[in-house]
Amino acid sequence: MSHLSKIKHTTRDWRKVKSDAIAVGIFDDLKPSRQFQGVNRELGRGLSNAMAANLIKGEVGELRTVVGKKGAIAFVYGLGNRGDLNAETFRRAGACVSKACVANNIKSTSFLMPINAKNDYISQAVSEGLVLGSYQFNEFKTINENPFEMKSVTIIGGNKKAIEKGSIIANGVCLARDIENRPGNVATPTHLADNAKKIGKSGVMKVTIFDREKFTKMGMGALAGVASGTKVPPKFIIMEYMGAPKKQKPKVLVGKGLTFDSGGISIKPAAKMDEMKYDMCGSGVVLGVMKVLAELKPKMNVVGIIPSTENMSGDKAYRPGDVLTAYNGKTIEVLNTDAEGRLILADALSYASKHYDPEYIIDFATLTGAVVVALGHVATGIMGTDATLIKNIKSSSKNTAEKVWEFPLWDEYIDQVKSKIADVKNMGAPMQAGSIAGGAFLKAFVGDKIPWCHFDIAGTAWGDRDLPYQNKGTATGEVIRLVVDLLAV
Numbered sequence: 001m002s003h004l005s006k007i008k009h010t011t012r013d014w015r016k017v018k019s020d021a022i023a024v025g026i027f028d029d030l031k032p033s034r035q036f037q038g039v040n041r042e043l044g045r046g047l048s049n050a051m052a053a054n055l056i057k058g059e060v061g062e063l064r065t066v067v068g069k070k071g072a073i074a075f076v077y078g079l080g081n082r083g084d085l086n087a088e089t090f091r092r093a094g095a096c097v098s099k100a101c102v103a104n105n106i107k108s109t110s111f112l113m114p115i116n117a118k119n120d121y122i123s124q125a126v127s128e129g130l131v132l133g134s135y136q137f138n139e140f141k142t143i144n145e146n147p148f149e150m151k152s153v154t155i156i157g158g159n160k161k162a163i164e165k166g167s168i169i170a171n172g173v174c175l176a177r178d179i180e181n182r183p184g185n186v187a188t189p190t191h192l193a194d195n196a197k198k199i200g201k202s203g204v205m206k207v208t209i210f211d212r213e214k215f216t217k218m219g220m221g222a223l224a225g226v227a228s229g230t231k232v233p234p235k236f237i238i239m240e241y242m243g244a245p246k247k248q249k250p251k252v253l254v255g256k257g258l259t260f261d262s263g264g265i266s267i268k269p270a271a272k273m274d275e276m277k278y279d280m281c282g283s284g285v286v287l288g289v290m291k292v293l294a295e296l297k298p299k300m301n302v303v304g305i306i307p308s309t310e311n312m313s314g315d316k317a318y319r320p321g322d323v324l325t326a327y328n329g330k331t332i333e334v335l336n337t338d339a340e341g342r343l344i345l346a347d348a349l350s351y352a353s354k355h356y357d358p359e360y361i362i363d364f365a366t367l368t369g370a371v372v373v374a375l376g377h378v379a380t381g382i383m384g385t386d387a388t389l390i391k392n393i394k395s396s397s398k399n400t401a402e403k404v405w406e407f408p409l410w411d412e413y414i415d416q417v418k419s420k421i422a423d424v425k426n427m428g429a430p431m432q433a434g435s436i437a438g439g440a441f442l443k444a445f446v447g448d449k450i451p452w453c454h455f456d457i458a459g460t461a462w463g464d465r466d467l468p469y470q471n472k473g474t475a476t477g478e479v480i481r482l483v484v485d486l487l488a489v
Contacts, residue, residue, distance in 0.1 A: 091401065202294045303356055439456070
């Protein structure tokens with residue numbers, strides 16, 4: 001739970017900036033820029049010597065550490081093809097530099113932006129990469145194997161405002177990572193509620209928390225059903241950021257906050273059940289985005305909703321075969337208590353539809369293992385009801401390099417979640433289109449005329465992606481950057 005929290009910016013000559021190291025880029029044609037030549041001279045031609053030894057290739061994601069005269073240190077980051085300069089290249093470069101600083105106990109470094117890197121997205125991306133690449137989660141280590149933390153990075157060149165924005169966004173991602181990485185006995189629904197309150201205090205934001213008694217009395221029978229097997233207090237969390245006049249329709253973000261999922265009576269296998277602490281990563285997305293809004297204070301209205309509970313077994317737990325009544329009055333036949341995320345989201349989507357007349361609703365959930373089968377850990381599965389919203393999400397996906405893939409929501413899939421004894425059932429056709437079935441179920445709880453999109457982040461919220469700005473086997477904070485871009489903050 002440590003990371004670089006602030007990025008400095010200057011347009012001064014890099015030689016006049018005090019730091020322990022300098023980072024400079026080179027394209028894969030290996031034609032040195034004036035910046036590169038200047039750093040090379042300062043290091044006693046250490047960079048050209050490394051090039052002559054074929055140690056520098058200029059490939060995207062490449063980083064070479066060069067030690068020059070008097071111990072001067074330079075990081076040479078690869079920029080790839082000169083004609084393909086893009087934000088993701090710089091995001092990876094920034095992350096590689098900060099990881100190298102942590103690995104080599106370098107407290108401060110200067111990052112030289114290429115003269116031709118004038119795009120604001122590029123400046124923002126460098127800042128994001130530097131912060132995200134520095135991230136470490138060591139909260140529960142009593143003997144820390146690597147206690148070193150970076151102190152400062154100065155980006156030389158680029159756009160100051162975009163750099164500051166990138167740092168704020170990345171800090172929102174790091175907050176989400178911290179919360180998501182914490183175990184279920186720490187990151188409880190109360191913990192999520194406390195973080196929501198803390199964020200609310202820092203911005204134009206009202207935070208409301210409904211406890212078990214309150215939301216049950218209100219008619220949230222699906223959330224109450226899932227929560228019936230745990231003594232850990234469940235919460236229904238509402239965060240209202242109102243930066244624009246009330247007449248402006250809010251955008252609503254809903255995040256699944258299942259802080260530990262045993263599967264309930266339909267208990268999960270023991271193998272990897274520890275990873276079910278990550279079943280609340282949807283709530284992490286909402287909290288991370290709302291933190292960014294609290295700091296950037298854009299002129300818009302955004303509501304974040306988090307239904308949160310554990311899913312446990314016990315003598316009071318809900319059972320397969322039970323029928324629950326959601327907030328919008330629809331009845332749900334429970335066929336499997338391990339399909340619980342869609343149940344708690346049903347009440348949240350119903351609440352959002354009834355109370356906010358939203359411009360659109362987007363929900364985020366580690367919903368199905370099926371999405372990992374379909375897309376691996378590379379992309380998030382999305383599906384929804386509005387072509388324009390989906391198009392804009394795909395555009396933001398391209399801007400941020402957080403990949404999404406659209407699944408269909410045809411009528412045939414909607415029919416598969418219809419129940420013979422209730423309005424809907426929480427499972428689709430056996431061994432078929434499991435991710436789509438989850439989305440088809442959720443659609444039943446969104447107002448008919450409200451644009452809506454579902455994000456199944458089960459494959460991307462944590463896991464095995466080999467990216468310099470993510471740590472393998474831990475929470476990623478995926479799609480927060482995409483959502484901020486979509487909101488046009």
